[in-house]
Amino acid sequence: MKPTDLPHRRRNPLTGDFVQLSPHRMQRPWQGQEEANEQTMRSRFSKDCHLCPGNQRSSGLDNPVYTGTYVFENDFPALLEKAAPGVADHPLLQQESARGCCRVICFSPRHDLTLAEMAETDIVGVIDTWAEQHTELSASYRWVQLFENKGAMMGCSSPHPHGQVWATSALPNEAVKEQHSQQGYWSEHGRAMLLDYAELEVQREERVVVANDEWLVVVPFWAAWPFETLLLPRFAVARIDALTATQRQSLAAILKRLLVRYDNLFATSFPYSMGWHNAPGPDTGDARHWQLHAHFYPPLLRSATVRKFMVGYELLAEAQRDLTPEQAAEKLRQQAERHYRAT
Amino acid sequence: MKPTDLPHRRRNPLTGDFVQLSPHRMQRPWQGQEEANEQTMRSRFSKDCHLCPGNQRSSGLDNPVYTGTYVFENDFPALLEKAAPGVADHPLLQQESARGCCRVICFSPRHDLTLAEMAETDIVGVIDTWAEQHTELSASYRWVQLFENKGAMMGCSSPHPHGQVWATSALPNEAVKEQHSQQGYWSEHGRAMLLDYAELEVQREERVVVANDEWLVVVPFWAAWPFETLLLPRFAVARIDALTATQRQSLAAILKRLLVRYDNLFATSFPYSMGWHNAPGPDTGDARHWQLHAHFYPPLLRSATVRKFMVGYELLAEAQRDLTPEQAAEKLRQQAERHYRAT
Ligand SMILES: O=P(O)(O)O[C@H]1O[C@H](CO)[C@@H](O)[C@H](O)[C@H]1O
Ligand SMILES: O=P(O)(O)O[C@H]1O[C@H](CO)[C@@H](O)[C@H](O)[C@H]1O
Numbered sequence: 001m002k003p004t005d006l007p008h009r010r011r012n013p014l015t016g017d018f019v020q021l022s023p024h025r026m027q028r029p030w031q032g033q034e035e036a037n038e039q040t041m042r043s044r045f046s047k048d049c050h051l052c053p054g055n056q057r058s059s060g061l062d063n064p065v066y067t068g069t070y071v072f073e074n075d076f077p078a079l080l081e082k083a084a085p086g087v088a089d090h091p092l093l094q095q096e097s098a099r100g101c102c103r104v105i106c107f108s109p110r111h112d113l114t115l116a117e118m119a120e121t122d123i124v125g126v127i128d129t130w131a132e133q134h135t136e137l138s139a140s141y142r143w144v145q146l147f148e149n150k151g152a153m154m155g156c157s158s159p160h161p162h163g164q165v166w167a168t169s170a171l172p173n174e175a176v177k178e179q180h181s182q183q184g185y186w187s188e189h190g191r192a193m194l195l196d197y198a199e200l201e202v203q204r205e206e207r208v209v210v211a212n213d214e215w216l217v218v219v220p221f222w223a224a225w226p227f228e229t230l231l232l233p234r235f236a237v238a239r240i241d242a243l244t245a246t247q248r249q250s251l252a253a254i255l256k257r258l259l260v261r262y263d264n265l266f267a268t269s270f271p272y273s274m275g276w277h278n279a280p281g282p283d284t285g286d287a288r289h290w291q292l293h294a295h296f297y298p299p300l301l302r303s304a305t306v307r308k309f310m311v312g313y314e315l316l317a318e319a320q321r322d323l324t325p326e327q328a329a330e331k332l333r334q335q336a337e338r339h340y341r342a343t
Numbered sequence: 344m345k346p347t348d349l350p351h352r353r354r355n356p357l358t359g360d361f362v363q364l365s366p367h368r369m370q371r372p373w374q375g376q377e378e379a380n381e382q383t384m385r386s387r388f389s390k391d392c393h394l395c396p397g398n399q400r401s402s403g404l405d406n407p408v409y410t411g412t413y414v415f416e417n418d419f420p421a422l423l424e425k426a427a428p429g430v431a432d433h434p435l436l437q438q439e440s441a442r443g444c445c446r447v448i449c450f451s452p453r454h455d456l457t458l459a460e461m462a463e464t465d466i467v468g469v470i471d472t473w474a475e476q477h478t479e480l481s482a483s484y485r486w487v488q489l490f491e492n493k494g495a496m497m498g499c500s501s502p503h504p505h506g507q508v509w510a511t512s513a514l515p516n517e518a519v520k521e522q523h524s525q526q527g528y529w530s531e532h533g534r535a536m537l538l539d540y541a542e543l544e545v546q547r548e549e550r551v552v553v554a555n556d557e558w559l560v561v562v563p564f565w566a567a568w569p570f571e572t573l574l575l576p577r578f579a580v581a582r583i584d585a586l587t588a589t590q591r592q593s594l595a596a597i598l599k600r601l602l603v604r605y606d607n608l609f610a611t612s613f614p615y616s617m618g619w620h621n622a623p624g625p626d627t628g629d630a631r632h633w634q635l636h637a638h639f640y641p642p643l644l645r646s647a648t649v650r651k652f653m654v655g656y657e658l659l660a661e662a663q664r665d666l667t668p669e670q671a672a673e674k675l676r677q678q679a680e681r682h683y684r685a686t
Contacts, residue, residue: 008427009513011437017516020441022421029401032500058372078365078656078663084349091528092540093564094354098363147655155652157375164655170352172660173360185434197435221436275659297658309498312490312507313421315640316618317515320421 009318012222013185013193015177019224020313020320028322034305035153037268042112042159051160053109068122069129070106071165077102079168100141100168105129107161114150114161114269116259117339123252130276131241131248133165138239138281141167143175146240146278151271153299153307175280179290186289194291198232207325209261209332214247215254219329224319226301226308227265227328229258231294238279238287258296261335268304273297352661355565356528356536358520362567363656363663371665377648378496380611385455385502394503396452411465412472413449414508420445422511443484443511448472450504457493457504457612459602460682466595473619474584474591476508481582481624484510486518489583489621494614496642496650518623522633529632537634541575550668552604552675557590558597562672567662569644569651570608570671572601574637581622581630601639604678611647616640 009018050057053065059075079100087095107126108118115123130146137144148163149156171179185193201207201218209217209229220230231254237243243251262270274296279287301308301323313320352361393400396408402418422443430438450469451461458466473489480487491506492499514522528536544550544561552560552572563573574597580586586594605613617639622630644651644666656663 006425006427007421007423007441007443008429009439009441011439013435013437018439018513020421020511020515024423025419025421028419030500032498033495076368076371078350078363078368078665080350080367082349084351086351090543091532092356092536092543094356096352096354096361098350098352100350143660145656145660147659149652149655152376155375155654157373166656166660168363168660170361172363173662174658174660189434193435200433200435273655273658275655277659295659309492311498312492312616312618313488313509315517315616316490316620316638317486317488317509317511317517319516322421 010222012220012224013197014181015174016181018318019222020318021324022320022322023324023327025322026327030302030306032309035307037304044110044112046111046160049111049158049160051104051106051158051162052111066106066109068125069108071103071129071133074102074104074164079166083169096170098168098170100166101137102164102166103133105133105146105163105165107163111160114259114263115148115255116263116269117341118161118256120249120252120256123255124248127240127243127248127251130165131243134239134276134278135241137165137167138241138278138283141169142171142281143168144278144281145172145275147273147275149273151269153271154273156271171280175277178277179280182289182291192236192289192291194232194293195234195236198234198291201232202234207329209329210254210257212250212254214250217254217258219325219332221325223325223328224310224321225297225299226321226323227262227296227298227332228325229296229332231255231258231296233292236288237292238290239283240276240278240292242292257337258332260337260339261332262296262298264335264340265332266300266304267340268300270298271300353565355563355567356540357524358517359524360565361661362565363661364667365663365665366667366670368665369670373645373649375652378650380647387453387455389454389503392454392501392503394447394449394501394505395454409449409452411468412451414446414472414476417445417447417507422509426512439513441511441513443509444480445507445509446476448476448489448506448508450506454503457602457606458491458598459606459612460684461504461599463592463595463599466598467591470583470586470591470594473508474586477582477619477621478584480508480510481584481621481626484512485514485624486511487621487624488515488618490616490618492616494612496614497616499614514623518620521620522623525632525634535579535632535634537575537636538577538579541577541634544575545577550672552672553597553600555593555597557593560597560601562668562675564668566668566671567653567664568640568642569664569666570605570639570641570675571668572639572675574598574601574639576635579631580635581633582626583619583621583635585635600680601675603680603682604675605639605641607678607683608675609643609647610683611643613641614643 279290299307550561622633642650
C-alpha cells in the first residue's frame with residue numbers, strides 16, 4: 001500500500017473540522033439500502049406541478065405565466081418576520097431571536113429541465129436572480145442563504161427546477177465558522193484564504209475538476225462527501241451581486257460544465273444540495289477576508305442508486321470517506337462535457 | 344400564536360452550535376420522498392446472514408456458534424493500526440495521522456430481535472460487552488466510539504441486531520467540542536455540565552421522556568433531529584466501564600423503556616444512529632468535567648415513512664426543526680411501555 005492509501009485525517013480550514021479518510025476501503029461490497037433511480041422522462045409542462053407557470057400552488061395562489069425565473073414567498077416558511085424573543089433563564093437553556101424570510105426561486109418555466117440542461121444564457125438569468133435576491137435581502141438580514149436541494153434523495157419535493165433563499169437576522173453556525181476562519185487567515189497572512197487556496201489548487205492540478213479564466217471547481221482537500229466540490233472565483237469578490245456581466249457569463253459556463261459532468265458520472269440526474277456563501281452583512285465594505293464561493297454536497301458514492309450514509313460514526317465523532325478527493329476529482333475530470341441525455 | 348410557537352434558535356451547550364426552530368410550520372404537507380416501511384417478520388436464524396451464529400462472513404471466516412454477544416474485527420475497517428503520516432506542507436493542506444481499529448458487536452444470536460425486543464438481562468449482556476470493549480480499547484486509543492446504526496435508512500446493511508466500535512488515536516471533531524464545552528463549564532461552575540443539566544430537566548419535567556432513580560432520558564432543549572434524545576446518568580460517571588452491576592441493570596431497564604417507546608411511536612422498528620460518549624483517554628483520572636452519555640439520532644419525522652431531511656439549509660447554514668423538543672418529548676412519554684409487536 002502507498003502511504004497515501006493509508007488512513008489519515010484532513011483538516012477543513014473553513015470550519016476547523018477534520019474528516020477521516022480510509023482510501024484502502026474502496027473495495028468494500030455494498031449490501032445495504034439502494035435508492036430509486038429518479039430517471040424519468042418529463043414533459044415541458046405538468047398540470048399537477050405547483051411550480052409550473054399559470055398553475056395553482058398548495059396555498060391556493062396562482063403562478064403567473066412566467067418566462068424566465070420566478071421568485072415567490074415560500075408557502076410554508078421556516079423563518080418569519082416575527083420571531084420569538086431571546087430567553088436565557090439558565091446558562092444551559094439559551095434561546096435567541098431570529099427574524100427571517102424564505103422564498104422559492106424557479107429557475108425556468110420548463111418543467112423538464114435542470115440547471116445542467118439549461119442553456120448558458122438562461123443560467124445567466126438564474127445568476128442575475130440570485131444576485132438580485134442577495135441585494136434585496138442583505139439590506140434587512142445578516143445572512144442570505146441561496147441554495148438548491150436537487151432530487152428526492154435530498155428532500156426535494158418537486159422535480160421542477162428550483163432553488164430557495166432563506167434570509168435571517170442571525171449568523172448561522174456555518175457562517176460563524178467560515179467568518180472566524182477567514183478572518184483569522186487574513187490577520188495572519190494579509191491575504192484572502194480562499195484566493196490563496198484557488199491559486200494553490202491551480203498549481204497542484206490533482207484536485208481540479210474544471211477551470212476557466214475566472215472560476216475554478218475543485219474537490220477540496222478536505223471534502224467530506226464523496227463527490228463534494230467547491231466553486232471558487234479566481235479574483236477577489238465577497239458577494240454574488242458584485243459580479244460583473246462577464247463574470248456572470250463565465251460563471252454560467254463553468255456551472256454548466258460542472259453539472260453536466262455530475263450528471264454524466266452515473267448517467268443520472270445527479271442529486272445534490274448546493275448553495276452560496278456570501279460575506280455576511282451588513283455590507284460595510286470590510287469583507288476583504290471573505291471570498292464568495294459555492295459548496296456542492298452530492299450524496300452518491302458508487303452509482304445512481306448507492307449513496308454515502310453520514311450516520312453513526314459521522315454524527316457522533318466525525319465525517320468519514322473512502323474515495324480520496326484526488327480520485328473523485330479525476331473521475332469528474334474524465335467525464336464528457338456533452339450531457340448524456342443531449343440529442 | 345403563542346410566543347413559544349414563533350421561530351427562534353436554541354444553543355447546544357455541548358457543541359456550541361445553534362438549531363433553528365420553526366414550530367409554526369408543523370402543518371406543512373409532505374409531497375416528497377417516502378421511505379420503505381422496513382416492517383418484516385424475520386425468523387430467529389437466517390442462513391444468508393453474515394452475522395448469525397455458525398454462518399460464514401463476507402471475508403470467508405466462520406462465526407462461532409455464539410449464545411450471547413459476539414465481537415469480531417470489521418472485515419472492512421475504516422481505521423487501521425497502520426496509518427499514513429501527518430503532512431503539513433501548506434497551512435491549507437493539513438493532514439494528520441490516525442491509527443485505529445473497527446469491530447462489530449453482535450447483540451444477540453437471534454436474527455429477529457432488536458435491543459427494544461431483547462430481555463433486560465440480555466441487554467445487560469450488551470452493556471457488559473460495551474464496557475469490556477471500552478476498557479480494552481481505551482488502553483491503546485484516545486477515543487472509543489461505541490455506536491449502532493439501526494435500519495436501512497441509517498445505512499445499516501444487515502438486520503441482525505448489531506452495533507460497532509471504532510477506536511482511534513485522534514480526538515474526533517465531536518469529542519473535541521464536547522471536551523472543550525464540559526471543561527469550560529467545569530472551570531466556570533465547578534460542577535459537571537451534564538449532571539447540572541440532568542437535575543435541571545428533572546425539575547422542569549417538560550422534556551423528560553423516561554426516568555428511573557439512576558438514569559434520565561430527555562429530548563434535549565437543543566435537539567436537532569425531530570425525536571433526538573439524550574440519555575444521562577443522574578450520578579457522576581465518566582466512562583461506561585465504571586458502571587456498577589446495579590447501574591447496568593437500571594441502564595438496561597431505561598434503554599428498553601426508551602426503545603419500546605420509539606418503536607411504538609410509529610408502529611415500526613424505529614431507525615436511528617445511537618452512540619456513547621465516554622471521557623477521552625488516556626484515563627488519568629482527571630475527567631470530573633465529563634459525564635458519560637448516549638445520543639440517539641433518529642431520522643423519522645411524522646410516520647414510519649416520512650423522514651426529516653438534513654439538506655441544503657442544514658448543510659450550508661444550520662440545522663432546522665419544526666416540532667419543538669417539548670412536543671417530541673410529550674409524544675414519546677405518551678407511548679405504551681409494552682412493545683406493539685409483543686404477543
Ligand atoms: O456499517 P458499515 O457498513 O460499516 O457503514 C455504515 O456506518 C459507517 C459508520 O457510521 C458509515 O461510515 C457508512 O457510511 C455506513 O454505511
Ligand atoms: O424544500 P422544503 O420542502 O422547504 O424542505 C427541504 O429543505 C429544507 C431546507 O434545507 C429542509 O429543512 C427540509 O427538511 C427539506 O425537506
